[in-house]
Amino acid sequence: SQQGEEDPQALSIQEGENATMNCSYKTSINNLQWYRQNSGRGLVHLILIRSNEREKHSGRLRVTLDTSKKSSSLLITASRAADTASYFCATDGGATNKLIFGTGTLLAVQP
Amino acid sequence: DTEVTQTPKHLVMGMTNKKSLKCEQHMGHRAMYWYKQKAKKPPELMFVYSYEKLSINESVPSRFSPECPNSSLLNLHLHALQPEDSALYLCASSLKGYETQYFGPGTRLLVL
Numbered sequence: 401s402q403q404g405e406e407d408p409q410a411l412s413i414q415e416g417e418n419a420t421m422n423c424s425y426k427t428s429i430n431n432l433q434w435y436r437q438n439s440g441r442g443l444v445h446l447i448l449i450r451s452n453e454r455e456k457h458s459g460r461l462r463v464t465l466d467t468s469k470k471s472s473s474l475l476i477t478a479s480r481a482a483d484t485a486s487y488f489c490a491t492d493g494g495a496t497n498k499l500i501f502g503t504g505t506l507l508a509v510q511p
Numbered sequence: 512d513t514e515v516t517q518t519p520k521h522l523v524m525g526m527t528n529k530k531s532l533k534c535e536q537h538m539g540h541r542a543m544y545w546y547k548q549k550a551k552k553p554p555e556l557m558f559v560y561s562y563e564k565l566s567i568n569e570s571v572p573s574r575f576s577p578e579c580p581n582s583s584l585l586n587l588h589l590h591a592l593q594p595e596d597s598a599l600y601l602c603a604s605s606l607k608g609y610e611t612q613y614f615g616p617g618t619r620l621l622v623l
Binding site: 430431433435440441442443444445448488492497498499500501502503504506 | 544554556619
């Protein structure tokens with residue numbers, strides 16, 4: 401399977417704390433993306449980092465990419481209860497027209 | 512308009528029924544996708560349409576039949592489904608295949 405792995409599978413933190421999720425993948429990539437999914441709903445795109453980038457920021461999100469280790473991390477700073485969701489990384493596997501999603505991290509932010 | 516719409520939101524069908532799921536986008540995207548998602552699992556790609564032509568079929572059983580009538584619409588025709596086909600079916604679109612995908616809210620399907 402080309403599917404990426406994410407860890408932890410589940411993470412529970414208090415509001416205001418930072419949350420870090422990790423993603424490992426298996427093949428070469430053009431880019432890596434992170435998506436959020438609130439319970440039972442569609443996915444929302446958070447951030448895209450290209451293979452020649454090492455770090456990217458968007459608001460309270462910070463994403464790093466290490467192509468030599470085939471890994472990425474997503475940091476959410478100063479978390480809020482509204483950040484409670486599942487987070488998925490997704491890679492293109494070097495292909496041109498498909499995404500392969502990781503196994504996901506379920507984040508629970510306690511108020 | 513960055514919205515992908517899907518209808519219906521919920522669908523219950525028997526194993527002998529025929530039904531269709533509909534997806535629509537007006538962002539000018541030429542790549543459209545169907546995914547299947549089971550509870551607590553990541554989305555699994557089913558089909559990819561590129562410029563209204565089927566470009567990827569991830570070995571999906573023939574009881575699922577996709578159709579792309581025009582660049583804004585994507586349908587998924589369902590026939591003789593099995594209970595294990597119960598899942599959330601997500602539609603998405605993108606400008607290019609490996610760029611940002613925009614997802615619809617999904618259709619929650621229950622097969623009895």
